[in-house]
Amino acid sequence: MRLVPRHTRGVAAAACTLLMAAGLGAAGAGASSAGTAAPGTQVIASTVLGSDYKVTLTALRSTHDQYAASVRLQVYKHTDGGWKESDQVTVGDVDGWFWYPLTGSGAVCEFSTASTEPAPLTVSLLVTPSIGCSEPAHYVVKQGRVFAG
Numbered sequence: 001m002r003l004v005p006r007h008t009r010g011v012a013a014a015a016c017t018l019l020m021a022a023g024l025g026a027a028g029a030g031a032s033s034a035g036t037a038a039p040g041t042q043v044i045a046s047t048v049l050g051s052d053y054k055v056t057l058t059a060l061r062s063t064h065d066q067y068a069a070s071v072r073l074q075v076y077k078h079t080d081g082g083w084k085e086s087d088q089v090t091v092g093d094v095d096g097w098f099w100y101p102l103t104g105s106g107a108v109c110e111f112s113t114a115s116t117e118p119a120p121l122t123v124s125l126l127v128t129p130s131i132g133c134s135e136p137a138h139y140v141v142k143q144g145r146v147f148a149g
Contacts, residue, residue, distance in 0.1 A: 044071075044125075045108045050115040053141060054083050057091070057111065057123065059102045068095040069102050071125065077144045086144030091123055091137055101126045109133035118142035120149060 045057040054076040062068035071091040076083035101107060102125060110124035110133070121139040126132070138149035 042103045044102065045111045047111065047113060049113060049119055049141070052078055053086075053119070053144065054078070055113060055121065055141065057108065057125075059097070059099065059107075061099050062095045065095060067099055069097045069099040070094045071097055071102065071123075073121075073123065073139065073146060075141055075144055075146055087141075087146045089139070089146045091125070092134070097125065098128060101128050110136055113141070118147075121146075 040061045042059045043056055044059050046054065048054045056074045056076070058072045058074065060070045060072055062070070070093075072088055073091050074088040075086050077086040104126075106129075107126045108124075109126055110122055113119050113121045119141040121141055122136045123139070124133045124136040127134050140147045140149045
């Protein structure tokens with residue numbers, strides 16, 4: 001059995017307490033930063049209309065609420081050998097969707113269009129698994145611009 005001199009017991013206990021506090025402080029800092037995850041984006045659907053237009057639906061994670069998201073519908077026009085954005089609209093309300101259902105499997109209930117000019121476009125997305133799909137939103141893509149349908 002090894003004996004520790006009485007005058008060093010307090011120093012060892014204080015050092016141990018400081019190390020534990022530092023560890024807990026670091027764990028707390030990591031936990032709080034994990035709760036405020038950086039906003040993200042995820043393309044949830046995409047289609048090409050003929051050789052002229054590409055349409056994408058992108059989920060945008062809220063910067064204020066880690067569970068909320070917005071959906072951006074973007075139209076790209078094929079020019080100079082590449083795709084250049086010609087218009088975009090927000091589907092539904094800003095931060096009006098839930099991030100996890102929107103980025104999970106089965107998130108897109110309906111995403112239909114036609115290669116006509118103007119091109120009709122219908123979008124319906126999963127609100128939550130228990131609520132089901134949103135009412136369809138109707139748009140028209142005309143000369144690269146998006147209009148409510």
